[in-house]
Amino acid sequence: MIGGLYMAKEKKMLSEKQQINKTLIISWQITIAIVLVAYILEIVKQTKTVGYCAVMWAITIPFMIWTLVIYKKNPESKLIKYIAAIDYLALYAYVLLTGDTVLVFVYIFPFFSALIASNDVKLMRNVGIAAIVLNIASVVLRLINNDGSNPGLLAECEIQVAAAVLITLFSCVSCSFINRLNENKVAAMEQAAKEQELLNARVMNLVGVVEENIGIINESSKQMSASAKTTADAMNEITQGSDRTNEAIDNQIVRTKDIQSLISNQTELSANIKALVTTAKDDVDKSMANMNMLDDGAKKVKDNNDVVKKNMEELNEKTEEMQNIISIIANITSQTNMLALNASIEAARAGEAGRGFSVVASQITELANQTKAATENISEIVQALGEQANVAYNAVNSMVEINDNQNEIISDTNAKFKSIFADMNNIVADVDKQDAQIKDINDASGVILDSTNSIAEINSKLKEYAEETDGLAQTNLTNTLEMSGLIDAVMTEIENFRSGE
Structure with a gap:
């Protein structure tokens, strides 16, 4: 029984990993799809070239296909989140360092939201550091290339770097808090599972004892039924034999x-x-x-x-x-x-x-x-x-x-x-x-x-006793059959309970 609970718990954990990878892939692909659609609109508006977008596609599409292949083979693979992080950082770096607006730095925000589902603080921290570095590099490039036409550039750069730092910090804190919360929940669940296992063990022991006793009672009932039937038949034969x-x-x-x-x-x-x-x-x-x-x-x-x-x-x-x-x-x-x-x-x-x-x-x-x-x-x-x-x-x-x-x-x-x-x-x-x-x-x-x-004279009295005993035997047989039916119903419920466990 304990082994069955452990296997169920392990199966549940595997399902959670698979669900995390699935959520991460969907969030990642939706984010990239929105970005790609936005830049396709930029091509339509002729603010971006096809070559520029082709580089974006070259960065994202192979990694997306690779991730799907890995997920197909092993839905619980740990490589999926790392590949997604590297690919998104590559796309983020390309857009951030080549973009003509400061607002592109916000593309990191939805990915952090997707990474929270992975419950990997270390990965989120590394992605945040990389994002901060990229934003700092972007700020440095913009400041170097500033011709003084944008008096609010410095404030924008401060906001950009601060936003990158804050999103990284709060995402890591949130992920860490969620992990601790999950760990507490897991510990509580494990404790509850252990208590449930002990309770189930006691219940199963009790069920085993009850089943054994009911089996003995059932066997005795069957023997009583057979004996009652034999007695009834014997009394009937005695009555006929008496005649x-x-x-x-x-x-x-x-x-x-x-x-x-x-x-x-x-x-x-x-x-x-x-x-x-x-x-x-x-x-x-x-x-x-x-x-x-x-x-x-x-x-x-x-x-x-x-x-x-x-x-x-x-x-x-x-x-x-x-x-x-x-x-x-x-x-x-x-x-x-x-x-x-x-x-x-x-x-x-x-x-x-x-x-x-x-x-x-x-x-x-x-x-x-x-x-x-x-x-x-x-x-x-x-x-x-x-x-x-x-x-x-x-x-x-x-x-x-x-x-x-x-x-x-x-x-x-x-x-x-x-x-x-x-x-x-x-x-x-x-x-x-x-x-x-x-x-x-x-x-x-x-x-x-x-x-x-x-x-x-004795045979006449014996016939009277046999007829009376035959009536009692028939009554006992009916009662025994009813008791046997009730015992079978209880045994069926016990088997159903075992199957449910």
Whole structure:
């Protein structure tokens, strides 16, 4: 804030310098313009030549243009007043020293009036000294050139020099007085500015504290507004929820009664299940006894089958041995036939002497043939017996496998019956537990029904309280919004005050 005041003060000072230069330029140019116009009239009256005026223009116009260029670039430039003073003194010296009347010395008076605006005593003093010197020089020249035709010349010269001295003196005194007055005003303004700064600082601190407190109040107001709105919405929802709760409570009462009815039915059903499970348990117990008997019988059948199988194996072995013996007999019979044939051949060779051998050989051959035929019959019988034994053996093996499978099935069935029996016991225990739980549920359902009725009464009262609270919340919300609007208005005024500072 203090920096802002300093910048404003600096800006004001710059504007004053610019205004001083502008006033000085305008006064200077007006004075020169009047002088130039006056001398143009002198040309018209043919009392002055164009060349004389051209020198005046050459002295003034370039300096005027230069001053305007400087002012254009920098309106606060200090060169402007010095250039104006030098240019005007040059023009004043030219007119004063070349003029044909003593009254031209008064041309310095308006320029002094313009210089007072610069508040530069030193510049005014130097310009006054230069003007006095020029007037003295003018007086000296006039006195030297006096031919005695003007008896009042000396008095005019005294007046001219005295006027130059007095205008210089009074202008310097006035400028000095104005400067002191301005300095006093500036000091007073600076003191007032400092006091104003202190006051503004205190005010701004106070405004900051007020703004902070109002911000806190505004934030609290917004929170209160939000809370009030939330409360109003919550109360509205509670009211609506209370209606829904009443409906839910009514439904709950109806459903609780239905549940009690279902529980009663479930109790009867549980009793029926228990009776059925008990009957099934007895049947399973009997079935287990039958399965045990069947298992014992199956074990005996298995033992008998094992014995039969073993006998059949021995029969197959004996049959194979008989086949081997028959093969040996058949081989012997074949060899006997060969021997009988050889004996017949030898008996035929012997003639009458071998007739006895021939008869014996014939009988041996016949016996061998009978033996062969009997052996073949025995072989066929043994082979048929072996085939039947194999069939019986295979049947016994199949019976053993079937019996083994049957035994496994019986064992599995027996195990399953045992598992079923255990499950039946568990079911009976679970049914007993279920009966107890159903009784507890029935008791709890009665408590729930009583509690639901109590909740219905409490919910009705809650609805009344919620409706009353909703009305209060709506009122609080309206008041909070109004307070928030007032706080926003105060905050806006504070911001406007800050912007104005």
